[in-house]
Ligand code: SF4
């Protein structure tokens with residue numbers, strides 16, 4: 001290459017490599033479209049789902065709500081209680097395993113397309129582009145001394161960023177406090193202490209992370225980038241530069257030029273990279289596998305009439321020209337992940353379908369162990385907590401077993417409101433003659449009248465005189 005041209009190109013690249021703020025060049029292509037499709041999909045779900053109403057026998061409520069006060073998680077018709085923590089643990093294990101599986105197959109795919117940091121950075125950079133102009137205009141503006149015009153442009157941008165961050169925080173808190181209660185509370189400055197804290201924290205967090213920190217989060221804060229190395233192997237497909245085909249790089253091939261690779265050293269792949277790296281230097285922990293350099297390079301290849309794919313999703317083994325020893329899906333590590341996904345999906349499904357929507361807690365009256373009645377029977381007192389985990393009012397009948405002649409004095413049927421805990425004080429009585437003495441095991445059987453299959457048996461003890 002002409003040394004003068006090379007010098008200009010290097011200076012141009014240096015312009016982009018200058019760390020500090022990275023202003024990536026906009027690019028069109030398959031991966032950019034996929035990225036924006038993910039932005040739309042995730043944000044429609046995030047901003048929209050908290051507005052979905054849901055009506056049950058218990059009344060109308062928000063379809064998705066983490067009700068911290070009542071310790072319940074509402075997911076449409078499903079209501080989870082603290083006792084269902086196992087399900088949450090299974091969901092977390094499934095999410096982690098799915099992430100490991102995706103990484104083993106295609107590297108940091110999650111980072112490039114679905115990570116909230118990537119998604120919000122894309123939105124904030126899009127806003128920045130609309131206000132400040134393209135990447136070159138933004139670079140120039142940043143390097144210019146402060147002026148009234150620059151102050152105005154920057155103020156507008158930061159103002160809009162702050163509004164987006166604030167709405168994101170409101171939406172986030174709206175999953176914990178019903179939106180229709182939260183908005184009036186915000187408007188009248190009457191949010192509770194934890195709501196106020198999370199509104200301020202989440203808005204600040206979004207503004208700083210997506211507006212100011214951006215790629216620095218992926219490069220320096222995200223632990224995932226550090227341990228991804230142990231989750232990938234030579235079969236993992238990553239965004240890679242085909243050095244065999246591209247090198248030696250140089251200016252566009254002239255007619256008759258020999259020993260030139262397909263890389264024309266245009267630097268587009270660096271200019272479009274949101275983390276500001278040069279993929280031609282090999283696999284780097286800063287790479288989030290977003291594929292934008294593929295879009296940029298494919299466009300260049302189209303223009304020079306070379307085949308696409310100089311930069312592409314490919315494995316280390318394929319790049320080295322080695323035959324595949326096993327299919328990408330059938331390596332031991334991916335099979336282990338698939339196995340874990342199947343096992344935990346089955347376990348989660350079983351746990352969900354087998355959960356009993358009635359819980360009963362039995363507490364003996366600690367004050368008086370027993371007392372004798374005028375007709376010679378022995379009484380013990382208990383408090384039962386009937387927890388109706390359904391979204392409908394239910395009537396339950398309580399029975400008792402374990403000793404001959406043991407019976408409940410008073411009412412045995414109780415109505416419990418949807419999703420409520422109903423405390424019942426029960427007195428049991430037993431004859432004395434011919435009975436064993438001391439502490440005797442008994443059991444309470446609680447049955448739902450609308451569904452005899454919904455029954456819970458809880459063990460307890462009944463105390464009889466020792467002589
Ligand atoms: S975009 Fe393609 S041709 Fe241009 S420098 Fe990067 S790899 Fe080389």
Ligand code: SF4
Pocket residue numbers: 239272273274275276277278279286287288289290291292293294
């Ligand atoms: S090197 Fe390519 S895939 Fe990696 S972050 Fe940069 S643009 Fe995205």
